[in-house]
Amino acid sequence: MPQTTITLYTRNGCPLCDKAKATLLELKEEYDFSLEEIDIEQDDELHERYGLMIPVVNIDGEEAAYGFVNKFEISNRLQEKS
Template sequence: MQKVTLYSRGRCPLCEKAKAVLLELMKEYDFVLEEVDIEQSDELTERYGLMIPVVHIDGEEAAFGFVNKYDISNHLRKKCGTPQ
């Protein structure tokens, strides 16, 4: 099973939209979603502070900023195969 990580922070409208896209895609693809609040880590805040939301699929950066369902779906198709 694939692992999708969403790096986000509170009070972030783009992060909420990205999470909604990922939750919608969970209906089509078999993956585990982990959400990480970058404000809990100085290192993550420094790395992703201006880029959030950031989506990693199995540790590989797949998207940042505006998360597009079509782009994420393409990445998941490559990693997971065809939708369920």
């Protein structure tokens, strides 16, 4: 079974992004996934798509959360994957 990939769309100076990353790092202790962090400021298309929504968490390309990232919800999604 291929490893789950979580992509965190973020930008510098974003307190919610920092919280989301901390939440994902905590979950990484329980679940096996790779974490990819993408700064939307580096890509006009991503900036346009996610500008007001960040942080955005995608699990295997599927949007799982944005804004306030709930650890319990992400945990449930990861449990479904395993």
